[in-house]
Amino acid sequence: MAKTIGAYVNVALADYDESMKDHLVELLKESLREQERSTEYILEDSWEITENRRKLYKNKDGALETLNEETDEDKLSLETRDSRVILEVMTVSLTAKVGDIL
Secondary structure, eight states: OOEEEEEEEEEEGGGOOHHHHHHHHHHHHHHHHHHSOTTEEEOGGGOEEEEEEEEEEEOTTSOEEEOOTTTHHHHSOHHHHHHSOEEEEEEEEEEEEEEEOO
């Protein structure tokens, strides 16, 4: 039975370019290959790369959360909005199908 595995990484938008993307994809592939068990294998022709530009902010606990600009920005007071740390990132996601070794 085939299943899908995946991994992702966030990179500051200011540091992101095509060579960074290529490097990240190779690192993600290597990481996913190392995680697979001896009873499963990655279908090498099934890799899918997704890029998603978004904004993250640090909440009051210091954790990063997604900022939904259409709704969240309107709910925040100007004072709160100005005091938050907002990061523009590119999220690079990689998925692949995994099959059982016969």
